[in-house]
Amino acid sequence: MAGANESCTDAPEAYRPLCGLDELPDGGARGFCSSGQGSDDFFVVRRGDTVVGYRNCCPHNGVALEYRKDMFLNAAGTDIVCYAHGAHFDVATGYCTYGPCAGESLEALPIRIEQGRVMIPRTIAWGSGGCPGNKGWS
């Protein structure tokens, strides 16, 4: 998936393993912390052999999406949901289909699958605009 980290995608060593594909629940989501310490700042969603990753930051007011550890999807697993104000996002694209930030998108994290391992960029530089931040009450 293209994104702010596209410049690192040419060199294989620019990616590091995150976990095994089989460690991710098929159809489910899991949050991770890119620094290894602190709260989860990105999450991945697996569907079969496909994994997508997004920054854990709602375009509405810049907060984490999940209500508990790894709870980023609706019960049916069809949508990513921000549990602060109920925004729904398309899993494959991160596009907000309903809610305060309808028409905006989650910031994508490029993911590679190599020999059954989920790989993420060694250096994660979130978008230059940063997390959108609080835009106010609405």
Added chain:
Amino acid sequence: MNIVGLDSLVFGVDDLDASIRCLADYGLTCVERTPSGAVFEALDGTSAVVRHASDGGLAEAFAPSPNIRETIYGVADQATLEQIGAELGKDRPVTLGSDGVLRCKDDSGIPIGFRVTCRRPIDAPPVLINVPGMKPQRPVNQVAADPAMVCTPRSLSHVVFFVPDVAKAERFYTERLGFRVTDRFTNAGPFLRPAGTLEHHCLFLIQAPAHMFGLNHFTFHMADANELMLAGWRFQNKGWKGFWGPGRHIMGSNYFWYFNSPFGGAIEFDADMDLHDDTWVPRAVDANAETSQTFLFDYRPLWSPGGKDH
């Protein structure tokens, strides 16, 4: 109209187990559990009701699930209920259910209900603090800090909606139901107080685009700031994701701590809200970081300065 505040909020959710666990971890008491949902009470009998979004007994959804499905206000007596029925029956369908709830929709299309309030006296230990310069409240040799203290929410406090036409929404509550505007965020909307309570607000309305229509957040009152801090800290330790707080609001002065929730909006703990009567002159300011709180903190795990070597 003698509306005393919120009696019950009814939610339609898509993850019933998570929602029930959320209300239990929040500290409410489960008084009814069936395959279709549960009812959780605060100490005064006010409640949060959770059902699966597909439950046929719920009011019609006005926003994608999960979300709030019905807001039930408590009124002082049968006469008030009849007064409301007569007033709202002038221009909309109003039904009286076998559960004693008078139901209709407000002018935004939000399902609302009214019933003779279920509120009962709160049976809980007094909250006593010692303040220099004031007569001590807590008796000598009685300790205040108790890691095992039970923190049960005392009363349903307020609910907040994103609405597409805040002026129209406000008029319904002020002109038809006698609510007072206590304060106003000029770029968001009014804090509203019904006639039967002095509490700063039980309803806050936020102007928002039509696609945001629905729940913003809801909260019960905790006893005081100490209980709010302890309850919120435990809630986060149980895995619930913090959204905002702890801090103290300026409008209403209530301490706050918000969390993400499986209800379609945030769940808050609040405590120590201001009281106002009809002599209060509403304030009006833009909502921003400075006007939204007097201070703000982040959660952190327990820590001690002891270290290895002291």
